[in-house]
Amino acid sequence: MDDKNNLDRNELGKKAAVDGFAHELILTGILMKRYLNVSLVDLPLSEYDILVVFKNENAEEVFIRVQSRTATKSVKFTGGTRGGVDREYKSDVKKYTQSPKTADVVIGITPNENGNFDLYIVPTVLIAHFGTESKSIKQLQPLKNNFEMLERSKDHNFILAKAKELGLIK
Numbered sequence: 001m002d003d004k005n006n007l008d009r010n011e012l013g014k015k016a017a018v019d020g021f022a023h024e025l026i027l028t029g030i031l032m033k034r035y036l037n038v039s040l041v042d043l044p045l046s047e048y049d050i051l052v053v054f055k056n057e058n059a060e061e062v063f064i065r066v067q068s069r070t071a072t073k074s075v076k077f078t079g080g081t082r083g084g085v086d087r088e089y090k091s092d093v094k095k096y097t098q099s100p101k102t103a104d105v106v107i108g109i110t111p112n113e114n115g116n117f118d119l120y121i122v123p124t125v126l127i128a129h130f131g132t133e134s135k136s137i138k139q140l141q142p143l144k145n146n147f148e149m150l151e152r153s154k155d156h157n158f159i160l161a162k163a164k165e166l167g168l169i170k
């Protein structure tokens with residue numbers, strides 16, 4: 001590979017890394033405006049990026065673990081690998097697929113045509129039912145800005161019934 005191609009790849013990698021960090025911060029801000037009690041997680045070995053805390057209808061405190069993903073054409077459900085400028089980095093973390101053991105929701109964030117952002121809120125209990133490492137945002141349209149899926153993400157029976165109703169799973 002010549003120097004120009006290497007430079008282009010490095011620049012693309014840097015942009016991807018910056019986009020990932022920026023989208024994580026933007027997502028945190030969007031969630032903070034809605035739920036108030038939201039924080040980035042500063043735990044380097046954590047499988048989630050953001051913690052959302054709110055009171056449910058019974059006034060019980062609920063903690064939702066959110067994994068942020070930049071979504072251009074699809075939302076990826078895997079973690080443990082590096083992307084962007086430092087993709088050569090090797091760690092002790094192995095590739096895994098998100099599940100209720102690692103996070104409660106994966107949220108794909110994508111800029112829309114009017115300068116705002118759309119959120120594809122995917123409860124992790126659905127990911128095993130999908131049987132894939134990603135889904136296109138076209139297939140996830142019923143989850144677009146669907147905050148009920150975040151708020152009820154720990155209610156697996158509700159999520160699975162709603163996903164069937166929305167045609168996301170059989």
